[in-house]
Amino acid sequence: MTESKSKPAVDRSKMSWEEIRAQFPVLHQNVGAHPLAYLDNAASSQMPQSAIDRLMAYQTGEHSNVHRGVHMLSQRATDAFDAAREKVRRFINAGESDECIFTRGATESINLVAYAWGRKFVGEGDEIIVSAMEHHANIVPWQILCQEKGARLRVLPMTDQGVLIVDALDKLLNERTKLLAVTHVSNALGTINPIAEIIEKAHKNNTLVMVDGCQATPHMKVDVQALDADFYAFSGHKMCGPTGVGVLYGKRALLERMNPFLAGGDMIRSVSFEKSTYAPIPHKFEAGTPAILAVVGLGAAIDYLESIGIERIAAREHELLEYATAKFAELDGVRILGTAAHKAAVISFEVEGVHPHDIGTILDTEGVAIRAGHHCAQPVMTRLGVPATARASFSFYNNRQDIDALISALATVKEIFH
Amino acid sequence: MADLRSLYQEVILDHNKNPRNFGELEGASHHAHGDNPLCGDSYDISVLLGEDGTIEDIRFSGSGCAISKSAASMMTHRVKGKKAEYAEVLVDEFRQMLVGELDPEAEDNELGHLKVFLGVAGRPERIKCAVLPWHTLRAALRGKEVVSTEGDADPLAES
Numbered sequence: 001m002t003e004s005k006s007k008p009a010v011d012r013s014k015m016s017w018e019e020i021r022a023q024f025p026v027l028h029q030n031v032g033a034h035p036l037a038y039l040d041n042a043a044s045s046q047m048p049q050s051a052i053d054r055l056m057a058y059q060t061g062e063h064s065n066v067h068r069g070v071h072m073l074s075q076r077a078t079d080a081f082d083a084a085r086e087k088v089r090r091f092i093n094a095g096e097s098d099e100c101i102f103t104r105g106a107t108e109s110i111n112l113v114a115y116a117w118g119r120k121f122v123g124e125g126d127e128i129i130v131s132a133m134e135h136h137a138n139i140v141p142w143q144i145l146c147q148e149k150g151a152r153l154r155v156l157p158m159t160d161q162g163v164l165i166v167d168a169l170d171k172l173l174n175e176r177t178k179l180l181a182v183t184h185v186s187n188a189l190g191t192i193n194p195i196a197e198i199i200e201k202a203h204k205n206n207t208l209v210m211v212d213g214c215q216a217t218p219h220m221k222v223d224v225q226a227l228d229a230d231f232y233a234f235s236g237h238k239m240c241g242p243t244g245v246g247v248l249y250g251k252r253a254l255l256e257r258m259n260p261f262l263a264g265g266d267m268i269r270s271v272s273f274e275k276s277t278y279a280p281i282p283h284k285f286e287a288g289t290p291a292i293l294a295v296v297g298l299g300a301a302i303d304y305l306e307s308i309g310i311e312r313i314a315a316r317e318h319e320l321l322e323y324a325t326a327k328f329a330e331l332d333g334v335r336i337l338g339t340a341a342h343k344a345a346v347i348s349f350e351v352e353g354v355h356p357h358d359i360g361t362i363l364d365t366e367g368v369a370i371r372a373g374h375h376c377a378q379p380v381m382t383r384l385g386v387p388a389t390a391r392a393s394f395s396f397y398n399n400r401q402d403i404d405a406l407i408s409a410l411a412t413v414k415e416i417f418h
Numbered sequence: 419m420a421d422l423r424s425l426y427q428e429v430i431l432d433h434n435k436n437p438r439n440f441g442e443l444e445g446a447s448h449h450a451h452g453d454n455p456l457c458g459d460s461y462d463i464s465v466l467l468g469e470d471g472t473i474e475d476i477r478f479s480g481s482g483c484a485i486s487k488s489a490a491s492m493m494t495h496r497v498k499g500k501k502a503e504y505a506e507v508l509v510d511e512f513r514q515m516l517v518g519e520l521d522p523e524a525e526d527n528e529l530g531h532l533k534v535f536l537g538v539a540g541r542p543e544r545i546k547c548a549v550l551p552w553h554t555l556r557a558a559l560r561g562k563e564v565v566s567t568e569g570d571a572d573p574l575a576e577s
Contacts, residue, residue: 355483357457365422373457387458387481416426
């Protein structure tokens with residue numbers, strides 16, 4: 001029995017958004033006297049009932065360790081695990097499922113590349129470029145690598161609107177540039193970067209590109225082959241899956257030439273006290289027992305997103321962004337940071353004279369959950385000259401009432417502070 | 419709204435808008451920098467401690483949310499002219515009030531007006547904001563230059 005055949009696919013492409021919203025149990029609760037308006041999706045998204053059910057079914061009927069048992073349960077677990085890898089492959093259109101490595105999350109995916117590729121191929125005097133709008137997870141691993149190897153970290157700048165100055169690459173790229181690390185969509189500003197164009201420029205210079213796709217995979221169609229990405233990282237919990245699982249996509253030829261990452265069970269072919277040889281990809285990078293449950297849950301989340309349709313999701317979220325942006329424009333003393341023409345459904349903002357944490361607390365008392373802080377992107381805050389921002393981020397299961405609740409709670413902020 | 423008013427009382431909002439003892443202190447004898455890396459709140463506290471242990475002058479600078487800024491402002495106002503030992507007592511009582519170990523209405527204490535911060539006790543995620551300036555003051559009085567609300571320097575732990 002294979003997991004993918006065990007359930008008929010449900011078609012949600014015609015379901016109304018309110019029917020879809022109803023499938024997320026966590027959304028249907030009150031915060032004090034107010035219905036929850038969950039607008040912190042860029043930090044972590046919610047899980048639909050079908051994915052929750054899948055976790056329960058796996059744990060109650062299929063769980064065992066993978067890839068080593070000779071018994072029925074182990075075969076079921078292995079089937080479920082392998083089926084999820086194939087779902088991931090299809091979801092991002094990787095050439096083969098072996099190029100999709102399961103990690104604990106996008107942060108581990110990026111660290112894996114910095115460790116297993118970087119420590120082998122980056123040397124003294126080499127250069128690595130990161131963009132000005134990276135999450136800390138796509139800066140610090142490269143910074144540490146550069147410190148260790150005597151390499152240089154350079155920064156691709158952005159405009160005041162939060163748009164990368166792609167032309168600056170013409171000057172930044174040179175024969176020492178080994179890697180360019182760039183986010184597909186900015187978590188702090190919502191900017192959608194022209195990744196294909198950036199990759200093309202880098203490749204003309206024989207520079208590899210590591211894409212942080214955390215904020216892209218839940219919200220738009222991603223095709224790693226069309227982008228020609230060398231490495232592409234994302235997390236399960238930001239796309240309606242569980243925490244504790246992420247993916248690293250890498251081109252086969254690159255992954256095969258890399259060092260192992262963590263060493264231990266499953267990643268070896270043979271071990272003696274004199275010498276060990278390593279398993280082929282993806283197992284070379286998956287030492288130890290993986291987060292099998294979370295991987296299966298990620299597979300179910302992908303099924304769910306695909307049953308609605310990624311293009312339909314993107315259109316819905318764009319509509320919510322436009323509605324919210326128009327509502328924000330009517331507010332005095334509220335400024336949106338990040339005004340790129342191509343934006344995901346993220347609004348980072350400040351209210352004149354009010355610290356983002358106070359905004360967050362006041363909104364919470366009206367049931368509105370947002371993020372306040374530097375969003376693990378301190379260089380973005382420094383670049384824009386603010387200590388922190390408040391951030392509302394939308395998912396397809398949000399609705400106009402959620403946004404209205406946000407706008408109304410912002411009025412309370414002003415009432416209290418002015 | 420009632421809940422919010424207990425958190426953001428007028429006196430807190432007033433100190434946020436018009437912080438007392440704000441700025442640099444020339445000739446300070448003690449100084450410490452305190453920050454909360456997760457939210458970016460960051461304050462410097464400078465103290466002029468007399469030979470008899472009296473806080474002759476105190477000033478703070480830096481930035482952060484309304485809770486942390488008003489806590490710093492009210493703290494400086496309160497400890498100025500008092501003995502360092504007395505400030506230490508306040509640091510402890512303030513912390514105990516926020517973590518629910520001291521009921522300022524029912525038990526003996528020196529907190530006085532500082533009780534307006536009792537509303538913060540119901541919001542665990544904001545306790546660090548209110549405690550940060552106090553923690554920094556204690557560090558300054560004890561000759562510790564840098565403190566943080568993270569890692570070993572947990573403001574909620576006894577130090």
